[in-house]
Amino acid sequence: MTPNSNPSSETQTLLLNRVSIRKYKDKPVSEDMIDAVLEAAFRAPTSSNIQAYSVVVVRDPARLSALAAAAADQKHVRNAPVFLAFCADITRIQQAMEQSQKSIDPNNLELGLVSSIDAALVGMSASLVAESFGLKGVMIGAVRNDPLEVARVLGLPKGAYCVFGMCLGWPDEAPKQKPRMESSQTVHYEHYGVRKPEQQPPQQLADYDRELAAHYHTINKPTTDKSWTDEITKKFNPQPRDGLRAALGQLGFDFE
Secondary structure (H helix, E strand, O other): OOOOOOOOOHHHHHHHOOOOOOOEOOOOOOHHHHHHHHHHHOOOOOHHHOOOEEEEEEOOHHHHHHHHHHOOOOHHHHOOOEEEEEEEEOHHHHHHHHOOOOOOOOOOHHHHHHHHHHHHHHHHHHHHHHHHOOOEEEEEHHHHHOHHHHHHHHOOOOOEEEEEEEEEEOEOOOOOOOOOOOHHHHOOEOEOOOOOOOOOOOOOHHHHHHHHHHHHHHOOOOOOOOHHHHHHHHHHOOOOOOOHHHHHHHOOOOOO
């Protein structure tokens, strides 16, 4: 690499080309492949080495169907060759503390956040490793639509909840990549709102609306002229998953 060249790597290329894949070939994903993906993913950063996560590997069609029903009835969940449920899991922390006659009940917001972040770091790492093997997938946040039912289907103990899932398989589609906001909108230097002197003014939401709308038009997906802002408004007004805090409380996460 010359001093003035743009840095590049295989990992960078994987991420720059990443798309969500929802259709898979009728080709099995071996246990050895999943084991290799997860073994590498478990080297992801973890706060203070607490490793507050667990992963449930699901292949059984009946269980996949039940998970799909709890997650907005997404057919790619039902049809996935393999589904990975990434869970925040504080049960081992509790076991360690019980040896000193201590308890984390009731726990607090910090522990819930840390375990959820741990699970997210492992999940993104697993996605990247899977991509490096040629597997493709899509993240499923809709498991939080009904966390109690998902916990029942997965047999989760109190102290564990599914943060998100991931369908994985050998890809049977090549969708057009959705544009992201320009980095001028999301990257700041030293202080929020400060950008490089040579940068153009940050992209306006109206500009991104037009860019995203143009993308959706090319794939014949219905949208509005204010594509992103209208989508976001619809998603968060009214607020989604109003019962989530209460449900997570039943699963052992106070989030207070």
